Amino acid sequence: MKTIIAVIVVGLLAISVVDAGSSGDVSTASAEKMVKDTKGLIILDVRTPEEYAAGHLANAKLMNYYDKNFTDQLKTLPKSKSVLIYCKSGRRSAETLALMKKLGYKKAYNMLGGFVAWSNEKRPSTTK
Secondary structure, three states, X not given: OXXXXXXXXXXXXXXXXXXXXXXXXXXXXXXXXXXXXXXXXXXXXXXOHHXXXXXEOOOOEEOOOOOOOHHHHXXXXXXXXXXXXXXXXXXXXXXXXXXXXXXXXXXXXXXXXHHHHHHHOOOOOEOO
């Protein structure tokens, strides 16, 4: 019985951390759960248009990290929404997360390992 209660408490704490406006790194498994369970989630792909065209998460919004107006593009995203950020391997998305924190985003998450890890784990993607 104690084990069941502990599992429930830990689960509720994990949910409240995401809902409370935390930000940080998430695994691909957590990212997939967020994609399925988080209403209004913005999925932000910060790779190049060529990388995006080769495959991306469904409903991902492309904002090329290398665009000269990248920061201005980020500012157009609503701060009230949760944002899942990914790139190819995790470097650009980690830097984007740091930038978003500076811009005042409280619910932004970097997917560790990027699209490479996502694809290697046979998680769903699209080219549409």
